[in-house]
Amino acid sequence: MSVGENAAMLPDDLKVQFWHEVEQYLVQQHGLSQADAHQGVVEYCVRLQLHGVGDLVFHQEASEVATTIAGILCQGGFASVGGVAVKP
Numbered sequence: 172m173s174v175g176e177n178a179a180m181l182p183d184d185l186k187v188q189f190w191h192e193v194e195q196y197l198v199q200q201h202g203l204s205q206a207d208a209h210q211g212v213v214e215y216c217v218r219l220q221l222h223g224v225g226d227l228v229f230h231q232e233a234s235e236v237a238t239t240i241a242g243i244l245c246q247g248g249f250a251s252v253g254g255v256a257v258k259p
Contacts, residue, residue, distance in 0.1 A: 181226050189233055190216070196237035203241070211240045214249040 181189075190212050197208035215236070219228055228236065243249060 181229050186229070189229055192233035193237045193240070196234050197241060200234070201237060201241040203244070207244070211244055211249075215240050215243075218249065 194205070194208040194212055197203045197211060198205055203211065219225075
């Protein structure tokens with residue numbers, strides 16, 4: 172990893188805050204339970220890592236990511252999009 176890549180990485184505390192906001196949107200705007208929202212975020216993060224997305228996801232608004240996760244869950248969950256369920 173080059174110095175330029177390190178400089179562009181988002182600090183961990185901001186990543187945690189972003190995923191917390193995503194979870195809150197899933198609960199408040201999409202009607203998921205806190206447990207289901209957390210599980211959806213965990214599974215989504217695993218898929219992002221598997222596909223090497225890195226910090227690119229943080230260029231989206233938390234509400235947009237929450238809508239993506241809610242859409243996947245409404246269509247049968249992450250197992251229906253090429254993966255197996257992940258337990259936290």
